[in-house]
Amino acid sequence: MLALLLAFAVVHSGGASLRAWGVERIGERAWRLLFAAVSIPSAVLVIGYFLAHRYDGIRLWNLQEAPWIVPLVWTGTAISFLFLYPATYNLLEIPAVLKPQVRLYATGIIRISRHPQAVGQILWCATHLLWIGSSFMLVACFGLIAHHLFAVWNGDRRLANRFGAAFEELKASTSVIPFKAVLDGRQQLVLGEFLRPAQLGIVIAVALFWWAHRYIGVGATAFSRSSLGHWLS
Template sequence: MASPLLLSISTPFVRFRRRYLYPHNIAAPPLRYPSSLAFLNPIQSRNLWGTNSSNSLHLFGRAHARGTPTGGAESETPILDEARVGEDSAAFELGEQRLSSWAYFTAVLGAVLVALNVLWINPSTGFGKAYIDAVSGLSPSPEVVLLLLIVIFAIVHSGLASLRDAGEELIGERAYRVLFAGISLPLAVSTIVYFINHRYDGTQLWQLQSVLGLHELVWFSSFISFFFLYPSTFNLLEVAAVDKPKLHLWETGIMRITRHPQMVGQIIWCLAHTIWIGNTVAMAASVGLIAHHIFGVWNGDRRLALRYGQDFEALKSRTSVIPFAAILDGRQKLPKDYYKEFVRLPYLTITALTLGAYFAHPLMQASSFRLHW
């Protein structure tokens, strides 16, 4: 994307692309903006870029206009060509954070983990074991059971996401986020634990774990996949409903590579683990998870189109589902300092959590085995 440009509106004469001239003593007709570009109005909109000047707007676009001040030589006067309609992904300003919000987030996270343990995980008080037993009773095949667990999670997760607008209208954004997480999280934990416990129960299709360099390839692929899988870390306070949850229209960072990073990350993770494990259980997990995320591509675009209209269509025109496709065909222009969009705290957090998850694999496996799901 182009760098920010300054649109001056303080010169006595301004000549735009259609060469309309307005001398300083003749009032120009007011600029009118469509609803999708209402943020360009310097009077009616709040200042998005932090400048206190009422005579300038900092916009994302390319210069295509020339201004001629009275008695002066012709000079460049940038105007908007292609505004960034989406949000800056993973933007994090430490000075804007409130300690009370993060203290509340920590308390909420602790309460959720305690509730999850008592109501779902703990064999003596939770319903997780009964849920797994009920689904397992439908088939003796671990592949079928795993697929059923994924399908149940997918229906609930995507269904609640699709009902988000109506649900938030009915009970509010925060309450609906609590409901969404309260139902989805136990189902996700059950599916993950079942996969860990039964990942080697299927029919072996190939055995490549002794191939030189394969472990490193699988590790690196899994590491990269997490940079695509978790854009939700952009707004942890919203995930925990500390801040009011929103349906965001992200445009920078990983979104320049693909508009649906979770789908791409899931495919990378599934391929890596299927190659490593090499059996029918891993195949079943990959088929179910990839199918769910491919559906999420369609459903996600549908929801964003309903919420953002023309703004989403503009973003869609310069992004792609297939990684790097929009970049290769020229619809997406990467800034020269593109790497800076990744040198941010949320991405550093993903790096730390991914490394932590890798080293915690033995602990995760031992904890799963003790549940006997």
């Protein structure tokens, strides 16, 4: 699991770091398509392996019969998706329908945390580790959180190199730790900025994930029985 996560981190964060170099040579759209063509299959591989092995190892605890665990896990997971959704780019830029661009954002969820995807990943790991309680899950969460903490540093570094003083101004008025900039007066929440169609999309996505969870076991079994699953195991 750690080897797969490391490989994904190299592909994903490495590709992000090479963006300026790649764009200069093949253009924004071609680089985005190349980046997606490498990152998406590697992410599917990691997710498939995780689903097939999530209960492997030692069962450290089992709280699944506790009456409070399901609402806690689903509430925490739903909140994590509010942070994990693509807050910093236009969805149509992923397949390069629109020309991909790097922008500075200081509105919406960025007022809460400058790196919402890292916050969402940590919260997702906390809820799922609490639910599954396996040593495998503990290792997977360690790898996921380590990658996202690296991405916090790497993302700030890349934006500082690209935008200079403009990013330093944004950095001074925001925080990585959720709500820290709000609590110390550097930032003020504007509720209207959160009333966006993307938020409705998140609610729909959470509902779909709730419905699809019944099929996770079937998908995990199919992956483990596939030639790729056998090879990885």
